Amino acid sequence: MDATEFRHIVLPLYEPMYRIAFSVIGNSDDAQDAVQDAVAKLWANRQRLTAVKSHEAFCITAARNAAIDILNTRSRREAPATIDELNRASSSCETEDMTAAVEAKEALERIDKLMDQLDPLHREILLLRSHADLPIAEIAEMKGITHENARAILSRARKRLKELYNRIK
Numbered sequence: 001m002d003a004t005e006f007r008h009i010v011l012p013l014y015e016p017m018y019r020i021a022f023s024v025i026g027n028s029d030d031a032q033d034a035v036q037d038a039v040a041k042l043w044a045n046r047q048r049l050t051a052v053k054s055h056e057a058f059c060i061t062a063a064r065n066a067a068i069d070i071l072n073t074r075s076r077r078e079a080p081a082t083i084d085e086l087n088r089a090s091s092s093c094e095t096e097d098m099t100a101a102v103e104a105k106e107a108l109e110r111i112d113k114l115m116d117q118l119d120p121l122h123r124e125i126l127l128l129r130s131h132a133d134l135p136i137a138e139i140a141e142m143k144g145i146t147h148e149n150a151r152a153i154l155s156r157a158r159k160r161l162k163e164l165y166n167r168i169k
Contacts, residue, residue: 001046009055010042016056016132017063023131024067030074034067041066057142060132114164122157129154 001009017038022031042049042062052058115123125143128134134142140150 001050006043006046006049009049010039010059013056013059014039016134017059020060020128020132021063021067023127024064025071030070031067034070035063037069038062038066054141056138060128060134060142110168111161111165114161114168117164118157118160122153122160125150125153126157126161 014035017035018031021034021038022028025031025034038059042059049055049058115126118126121143125139128139128142129136136150136154137147139154140147143150145153
């Protein structure tokens with residue numbers, strides 16, 4: 001695969017790759033880094049792209065994996081905040097803002113933990129639909145399932161996530 005063909009295949013997929021990376025990481029700069037890493041790896045292995053059925057699915061998966069790698073690297077680097085650091089942060093913020101931020105962070109952490117309880121296929125289809133904003137037809141093609149099956153799995157994933165969330169309330 002030459003550079004022109006690579007550009008025609010991969011560059012139009014930059015935006016969906018960014019969206020899935022951002023949904024995994026939650027930080028724009030890191031998501032852009034993840035996409036750049038994914039594109040670099042795709043370029044290094046561009047000969048494999050000729051054998052791939054769905055370039056979009058392959059590229060989005062590469063971006064998601066690069067985002068996960070960045071998260072794993074970050075979690076190993078960062079130490080948990082000390083009580084002194086939390087006290088300094090709280091003194092510089094208003095109490096209401098701090099409370100709202102903590103509550104929002106806790107809610108997101110709960111949802112992330114609940115997402116981990118979902119079946120891997122359900123979780124991935126839910127993420128592809130909600131965060132990457134992919135149409136059901138593309139998700140079905142990526143996963144090698146029928147359109148109806150993808151819709152049913154998405155529905156069950158949403159229902160299960162709602163049930164899990166309501167249990168912890």
